[in-house]
Amino acid sequence: xxxxxxxxxxxxxxxxxxxxxxxxxxxxxxxxxxxxxxxxxxxxxxxxxxxxxxxxxxxxxxxxxxxxxxxxxxxxxxxxxxxxxxxxxxxxxxxxxxxxxxxxxxxxxxxxxxxxxxxxxxxxxxxxxxxxxxxxxxxxxxxxxxxxxxxxxxxxxxxxxxxxxxxxxxxxxxxxxxxxxxxxxxxxxxxxxxxxxxxxxxxxxxxxxxxxxxxxxxxxxxxxxxxxxxxxxxxxxxxxxxxxxxxxxxxxxxxxxxxxxxxxxxxxxxxxxxxxxxxxxxxxxxxxxxxxxxxxxxxxxxxxxxxxxxxxxxxxxxxxxxxxxxxxxxxxxxxxxxxxxxxxxxxxxxxxxxxxxxxxxxxxxxxxxxxxxxxxxxxxxxxxxxxxxxxxxxxxxxxxxxxxxxxxxxxxxxxxxxxxxxxxxxxxxxxxxxxxxxxxxxxxxxxxxxxxxxxxxxxxxxxxxxxxxxxx
Numbered sequence: 001x002x003x004x005x006x007x008x009x010x011x012x013x014x015x016x017x018x019x020x021x022x023x024x025x026x027x028x029x030x031x032x033x034x035x036x037x038x039x040x041x042x043x044x045x046x047x048x049x050x051x052x053x054x055x056x057x058x059x060x061x062x063x064x065x066x067x068x069x070x071x072x073x074x075x076x077x078x079x080x081x082x083x084x085x086x087x088x089x090x091x092x093x094x095x096x097x098x099x100x101x102x103x104x105x106x107x108x109x110x111x112x113x114x115x116x117x118x119x120x121x122x123x124x125x126x127x128x129x130x131x132x133x134x135x136x137x138x139x140x141x142x143x144x145x146x147x148x149x150x151x152x153x154x155x156x157x158x159x160x161x162x163x164x165x166x167x168x169x170x171x172x173x174x175x176x177x178x179x180x181x182x183x184x185x186x187x188x189x190x191x192x193x194x195x196x197x198x199x200x201x202x203x204x205x206x207x208x209x210x211x212x213x214x215x216x217x218x219x220x221x222x223x224x225x226x227x228x229x230x231x232x233x234x235x236x237x238x239x240x241x242x243x244x245x246x247x248x249x250x251x252x253x254x255x256x257x258x259x260x261x262x263x264x265x266x267x268x269x270x271x272x273x274x275x276x277x278x279x280x281x282x283x284x285x286x287x288x289x290x291x292x293x294x295x296x297x298x299x300x301x302x303x304x305x306x307x308x309x310x311x312x313x314x315x316x317x318x319x320x321x322x323x324x325x326x327x328x329x330x331x332x333x334x335x336x337x338x339x340x341x342x343x344x345x346x347x348x349x350x351x352x353x354x355x356x357x358x359x360x361x362x363x364x365x366x367x368x369x370x371x372x373x374x375x376x377x378x379x380x381x382x383x384x385x386x387x388x389x390x391x392x393x394x395x396x397x398x399x400x401x402x403x404x405x406x407x408x409x410x411x412x413x414x415x416x417x418x419x420x421x422x423x424x425x426x427x428x429x430x431x432x433x434x435x436x437x438x439x440x441x442x443x444x445x446x447x448x449x450x451x452x453x454x455x456x457x458x459x460x461x462x463x464x465x466x467x468x469x470x471x472x
Contacts, residue, residue: 069200072183072208074101076174078120078166078228079190081108081141081151082159087190088112090314094321095194103177105170107138107162108145121162123169125254134258138162167228167263168253168270172246175239183208185239188231193312193320197328198305198336202286203233205467211238213271214281216289220261224280225268230289231308232264241274242267283307283469285339291316292346294364296411297339303461304468305336319346338461347414356448360418363444365400365409368393372404379406383443390447397451402442412451418442 075096079087084106092115096102104112109119121129121138129135137158145151174185184203188194206212212235215226226232234242246253253270260266271278285301289310295301309320323345327337368389370377379389386406390399398409 069204070098070196071100073099073199073203074103074174074178074182074185075099075194076103076105076170076185076187077190078105078163078170078187080159080163081106081110081145082155083152083190084110084112084117085152087314088115088117090317091190094317095188095196098196101178101182103174105166105173107141107159107166108151110145118173120166120170120173123173124165125251128254132258134161135165138165164260164263164266165257167267168246168257171234171239171267172243175236175243179240180236183236185234185236186231187228187234188308189229189310191311191313192229192231193309193317194231195307195320195324195337197324197333198286198307201334201336202305202307202467206233206235206281208235209237211235211241211271211274211276211278212281213238213268213278214283214287216284216287217280217282218264220265223265223268225262225265226280226283226287227289227310228262228264228267230287230310232287233283238271238278241278242271245270245273281469286467286469292320292342293414293416295339296413297343297347298411299458301339302343302458303466304339305466306339306342336466340459340461347412350414351412351446351448357443357445358417359443361400361415361444362402362418362442363398363400363409363415363446364413365398365407365444367410368396368406368408370406377406380404383441383445386443387445390445394450396447397454398444398446400442400444412446415444 077088077091077095088104092113104115104117105120106117107119107121108117109122110117121135124135129138137154141151141154141159141162144154171185171187174187178185186194186199206214212233213226214234215232216230217224218227219225253266256269257263257266268280285304286307288295288301288306288308290296291309291311294311309316312320323342324337327341327345370379370389372380377389379386380401383401386399386401386408389406390396390408393408395410396408397412400407400409400415
């Protein structure tokens with residue numbers, strides 16, 4: 001009997017040990033998160049294959065734990081049928097993953113998985129849609145898709161020409177669908193990254209009961225307007241005023257659009273005809289038209305929160321979204337992410353890892369330019385001579401050399417590899433073209449000691465006037 005009891009005890013003990021082992025195996029381990037990049041942090045995140053910093057993974061259960069404050073916000077994305085499969089999926093996985101409500105407008109109506117895509121141009125008067133020369137490409141696009149063709153096959157400049165026509169009907173229709181159920185209407189494009197965390201905190205500083213039209217200011221002629229690609233915001237009061245003015249004289253505004261360059265410009269003119277007129281709330285640099293790689297890291301940006309970035313490609317949107325989720329989890333819901341924090345997370349690690357010098361790279365220096373054939377100057381004879389030139393000027397923080405050209409910069413920019421696009425966004429329109437010889441020999445460098453000294457003068461950032469925007 002004693003031996004039988006001992007055997008039972010042995011079996012019971014072995015079973016308990018097995019259960020403990022299984023529990024230890026399946027119990028979730030504490031998730032790794034990215035600590036906030038303060039000045040005295042020693043640890044830096046790992047780098048992706050292209051050298052840009054990546055946060056450690058954020059637990060999936062935490063990615064949608066956004067605090068109250070977004071239920072009264074509608075985000076509207078404008079895209080085109082020729083680019084939708086390239087650019088919309090990343091927003092469904094990131095930007096829209098945690099938002100209560102959003103709308104997508106294009107130039108072809110379709111069902112994108114579970115998401116309805118609305119044709120903004122279908123809201124234009126039938127006479128224009130059927131007969132106006134500006135919309136001939138729209139008619140071609142519709143017929144091509146209806147006959148089973150892929151819209152991407154028609155990609156080109158003509159698809160861009162349709163873009164301006166989407167603005168006015170899109171804004172009017174978004175308000176019609178949600179009207180007073182939303183206090184804020186936020187409009188972005190397919191290559192815009194929107195920080196939901198910073199957006200929520202920014203909107204708390206604004207009053208939706210008054211007409212608010214906010215965005216990064218641009219001036220064409222006498223009209224100041226919010227740049228569409230950078231994103232813009234309308235309070236429900238402003239959206240209502242816009243819709244009323246537009247609907248009263250829709251045909252007038254449509255024919256005026258035919259002679260305008262830009263839909264975002266005409267949008268401002270519609271708002272100016274409201275009673276009382278709705279003028280732009282200048283919101284640069286909070287609303288940002290640059291990318292992480294093309295931005296000049298100066299006092300204008302450093303201690304300011306960033307709500308949006310333009311020219312962000314899918315890889316860049318993914319990195320920014322993952323960083324934001326991890327950062328908010330570690331830091332909390334009530335402190336915005338400043339430009340300084342983005343620099344510490346994405347830009348500084350890349351430059352430091354290269355020890356301040358990158359080959360085959362253009363850091364977009366443009367404050368001093370010495371080019372062989374235009375001027376006689378020793379700086380363009382070699383990369384060493386170009387670096388020496390920069391060292392001789394106290395304000396020079398970076399330099400870039402290619403055969404026969406030396407450039408210096410007073411602000412730090414990351415720039416891009418000359419052989420490819422940057423993974424944090426495309427700045428193709430802002431990057432000077434270089435020849436094959438220039439690509440082969442190009443070198444960029446940064447004065448790390450000087451920037452460290454400059455940075456120490458900017459920090460710590462004050463909370464006073466945190467949401468102030470730059471007024472020209």
